[in-house]
Structure formats: C-alpha cells, structure tokens
Amino acid sequence: MRHFKKVFALLLVAILTLGMAACSSSKKTGSSDGKKVLTVSVEEKYKNYIEKIKTDFEKKNDVTVEIVEKPMFDQLEALPLDGPAGNAPDVMLAAYDRIGGLGHQGHLLEMKPSDTKNFGDKEMKQVTVDGKGYGSPLVIETLVLYYNKDLLKKAPTTFQELESLTDDKRFAFASEKGKSTAFLAKWTDFYMSYGLLAGYGGYAIGDNGSNPEDIGINNKGSVEGVEYAMKWFKNHWPKGMQDNTSAANFIQQTFIKGKAAAVIDGPWAAAEYKKAKVNYGIAKIPTLPNGKEYAPFAGGKGWVASNYTKEPELAKKWLEYASNEKNAYAFYEETNEVPAHLEARKKADKQNNELTSAVIKQYETATPTPNIPEMAEVWKGAESLIFDAASGKKSAQQSADDAVKVIKENIKEKYTK
Structure with a gap:
C-alpha cells in the first residue's frame, strides 16, 4: 500500500508538472490584472519607440x-512554425519583400488600412499580394548617392560626370594602372544593379511584379544596362570590384579614406560614414547615359499581424495606430527612417535632412520590389548576372539569358501545380 501511494504521488507530481509546462508554453491571453494582452515584436533598437507610443493604445483599448x-x-x-504552435507575437514589423510570401502562405492576417489615401499606390502595393492587403506601411527606403563634400563641390547629376571623375588622378588605384575608384557601386549585387537595368527598360517580373511567367532581366533594356556596367568593370574599376563577397567592404572603406568621390549605397550606410567623420552629402542617383533615371528597388517595412493571433481586432487596431501620421512621424524622429504615411513624410521632408530628402526624391523613380513568392527565384537566379558578364565569361546577352x-x-x- 505504501508503495502504491508513493507511485501515485509521483504520478500526480508528473501530471502537475506537465500541466504547468503546457500552460507556460501556450500563448498568453491575459495579463495579471485580467486585461487582454497584445504582444508586439520589434528589434531592440525600436523598443524605446514602442514604449513611448503604447500607453495611449493601452488606455484607449483597455489592453496591455x-x-x-x-x-x-x-x-x-x-x-510559420511559431504561429501554429501558439508562440508567435500578435503583431510585428516586416520588410515589404517578405510580406507577400508570408501572406500568400497564410501566415499573415488579411488587413487593409481603413483610409488608404494616407499612403500612395506604391506603398500599398508593397503590402498587397493577389489583391489582398496584409499590413500597413510604416517606412520607405531605397538606394541613394553619397558624395564626399571635401572632394566635390556639389553632387554629380549625370553618369557622364561620374565617368569624367575617373580621369582625376586623386582617385587613381595605385595597384592597377589605369583603374579608378572615383565612383563605386556594388553592381555584382542584383539589388544594387537593378536600378541600372530598370533605368534602361529592364524589369524583374512583368505586369508590375505580378506575372512570374514574364521575367524581364534579359530584354533589350536589361542587356543594355549590363553592357554599361561592363564598361565600368573593364575600363575603370579595380578587379576586386568583381568580388561580390568583399566589394561592399572595399567600397565603404575606400569612401571613408577619401579615395572615392561618390558611391551608391543604402540609407543604412549613413551611420557608418557619420561614425567615420566623413564630410559627406547625400543626393539622388545621377541620370543614366540614356537620359533616364536610375530606378532602384523601392523597399522599407510595415506592420503586419500574425494570422494565428487570438486578438485579430486588437491586432488590426495596432497596425492602424502604429502607422498613423502622428506615430509614423514619431518613428521618424526616433530612427530617421522615412515615413510611408504621406503627411508624415511631407513633415519629415521639411526638416532639411539630406538623407531624408534624397530618399524621398529617389523613391519617386524606384520600383516596388515584387512581393510574390516567385521573386525568391529571381534573387537566386540573378546572383551571377553581372559577374559573368563583367569577368568576361559571357556576353551581356548570354549572361542575362542564362x-x-x-x-x-x-x-x-x-x-x-
């Protein structure tokens, strides 16, 4: 009998332990004070911003x-794994090019802002796939031109100006005769070179990024863009610019050391250049030799909600709240990331911030990154597009066709299917 009681006691402890573990691993649905809970996932650098704006939302919606x-x-x-298991947050930030795939696969809550006039067509397109909305735009970003104000009086406005800088002996690359670092761009990276191809008439996916049967990186315009890039690799740039692994660091360090007058990079590069105390300016990328504008990918991020949330209505309210004019501008003040909200963006543009103004101007010529799942194959397939042509392994047309x-x-x- 004593043995039976001991076994029974052990079984009871085991059952209670398992029950407690199950409870602790399940998604939390209420706070200690009985209020509903909405979990918001952000990177550490955005935590302070969420702390600032969450109070009003909590009071208005009686939620924690x-x-x-x-x-x-x-x-x-x-x-995709945490959601079905009940471990995913209710809402989170997402890069625009990830929203389409996750929404298409059923992992995001379908949601369309109540007043889409607050955002332009380009912004709404980046949170929409197959005609369904899966989030609310928060910020925009695109590539820009950085130039050294100690080396140039003003920002170059045409690629002809950039080409003429290669004759300036200040930018001669000592290790390779006849090569120059006056202007640098990581064109072996398809994300970086796409604006060149698009400026000549190329495109990634047809029908405004919705038709995966129409891939346009080998059309006449794209090939012309590749051929123009080949001239830079062959006539001006050091051989190391062909190395996609090390080119980014080479470009950054060359600009920091004052050996490059201008470079193409993203908004994220500003912090590093500021830290290095470079006297830099930021502007729209110069006009291409064909007279057309450089047309890089338009990117950024927006608020999305998990399709597994137990508080779908609260999640939708958060998406609207966190991306409204007031909070979008507050996010800008906190992070210097340009608002997707049109009125907040106008306000940001009046702050005389070079990075902000350059991103806004360049965004006008930028192309929304296709967000259908098939775009993942374009990224992979185009990885060696420029390298194969620049290295002389293939012609521009052959590289694009392959x-x-x-x-x-x-x-x-x-x-x-």
Missing part, C-alpha cells in the same frame, strides 16, 4: 501591450 525583442528577419522566419533560364526552371519546378 507586451514587447518582444527579436531581430525582424528571425521573427519572420520563425512565424539567368532567366535558371529562374524560369526553378519557378516551374517549385511553383507549378
């Missing part, structure tokens, strides 16, 4: 907002 600190891309990659062949084969294999 809990902050989860996690890198954005880690959170997005975990959502890239498209790979892309179409992969799309057919992975997405054809």
Whole structure:
C-alpha cells in the first residue's frame, strides 16, 4: 500500500508538472490584472519607440501591450512554425519583400488600412499580394548617392560626370594602372544593379511584379544596362570590384579614406560614414547615359499581424495606430527612417535632412520590389548576372539569358501545380 501511494504521488507530481509546462508554453491571453494582452515584436533598437507610443493604445483599448525583442528577419522566419504552435507575437514589423510570401502562405492576417489615401499606390502595393492587403506601411527606403563634400563641390547629376571623375588622378588605384575608384557601386549585387537595368527598360517580373511567367532581366533594356556596367568593370574599376563577397567592404572603406568621390549605397550606410567623420552629402542617383533615371528597388517595412493571433481586432487596431501620421512621424524622429504615411513624410521632408530628402526624391523613380513568392527565384537566379558578364565569361546577352533560364526552371519546378 505504501508503495502504491508513493507511485501515485509521483504520478500526480508528473501530471502537475506537465500541466504547468503546457500552460507556460501556450500563448498568453491575459495579463495579471485580467486585461487582454497584445504582444508586439520589434528589434531592440525600436523598443524605446514602442514604449513611448503604447500607453495611449493601452488606455484607449483597455489592453496591455507586451514587447518582444527579436531581430525582424528571425521573427519572420520563425512565424510559420511559431504561429501554429501558439508562440508567435500578435503583431510585428516586416520588410515589404517578405510580406507577400508570408501572406500568400497564410501566415499573415488579411488587413487593409481603413483610409488608404494616407499612403500612395506604391506603398500599398508593397503590402498587397493577389489583391489582398496584409499590413500597413510604416517606412520607405531605397538606394541613394553619397558624395564626399571635401572632394566635390556639389553632387554629380549625370553618369557622364561620374565617368569624367575617373580621369582625376586623386582617385587613381595605385595597384592597377589605369583603374579608378572615383565612383563605386556594388553592381555584382542584383539589388544594387537593378536600378541600372530598370533605368534602361529592364524589369524583374512583368505586369508590375505580378506575372512570374514574364521575367524581364534579359530584354533589350536589361542587356543594355549590363553592357554599361561592363564598361565600368573593364575600363575603370579595380578587379576586386568583381568580388561580390568583399566589394561592399572595399567600397565603404575606400569612401571613408577619401579615395572615392561618390558611391551608391543604402540609407543604412549613413551611420557608418557619420561614425567615420566623413564630410559627406547625400543626393539622388545621377541620370543614366540614356537620359533616364536610375530606378532602384523601392523597399522599407510595415506592420503586419500574425494570422494565428487570438486578438485579430486588437491586432488590426495596432497596425492602424502604429502607422498613423502622428506615430509614423514619431518613428521618424526616433530612427530617421522615412515615413510611408504621406503627411508624415511631407513633415519629415521639411526638416532639411539630406538623407531624408534624397530618399524621398529617389523613391519617386524606384520600383516596388515584387512581393510574390516567385521573386525568391529571381534573387537566386540573378546572383551571377553581372559577374559573368563583367569577368568576361559571357556576353551581356548570354549572361542575362542564362539567368532567366535558371529562374524560369526553378519557378516551374517549385511553383507549378
């Protein structure tokens, strides 16, 4: 009998332990004071901003907002598993080019801002896939031109001006005769070179990024863009610019050391240049030799909600609240990231901030990054597009044709039902 009681006691403890573990691993639905809980996932650098804006939301909706600190891309990659398991946050930030895939796969709550006039068509397109909205735009970003004010009196406005700088001996690359570092751009990276191809008439995916059967990186315009890039690699740039792995660091360090007059980079580079105390200016990327504008990818991020949330209405309210004019501008003041909200953006543009103004101007010529799942194959297939041509392994046309062949084969294999 004593043995039976002992076994029974052990079983009871085990059952209670399992029950407690199950409770602790399930998604929290209420706070200690009985209020509903909305979990908001952001990176550590955005935590202070959420702390500032959450109070009003909590009071108005009688809810407790809990902050989860996690890198954005880690959170997005975990959502397909964490969501069904009940461990995902209710709302989170997402890069625009991830929203389409996650929404298409059923991981995001369908949601369309109540007043889309607060955002332009370009902004709404980046949170929409197959005609369905999956979030609310928060910020915009695109590539810009950085130039050294100690080396140039004003920002170059045409690529002809950039080409003429290669004759300036101040930028001669000592290790390779005849080569120059006057202007640098990581064109071996498709994200960086796309604006060149698009400026000549190329495109990634047809029908405004919705038709995966139409890949346009080997059309006449794209090939002309590749051929123009080849001239820079062959006639001006050091051979190391062909190395996609090390080119970014080479460009950054060359600009910091005052050996490059101008470079193409993203808004994120400003912090590093400021830290290095470079006297830099920021402007729209110069006009191409064909007279057309450089047309880089338009990016940024918006608020999205997990399709597994137990508080869908609260989640939708947060998306609207956190991206409204007041809070979008507050986010700008906190991070210097340009608002997607049109009125907040106008206010930001009046602050005489070079980075802000340059991003806004360049965004006008930028192309929304296709957000359908098939775009993943374009990124992969175009990885060696410029390198194969720049290294002399293939002609511009052959390199482009081969890239498209790979892309179409992969799309057919992975997405054809």
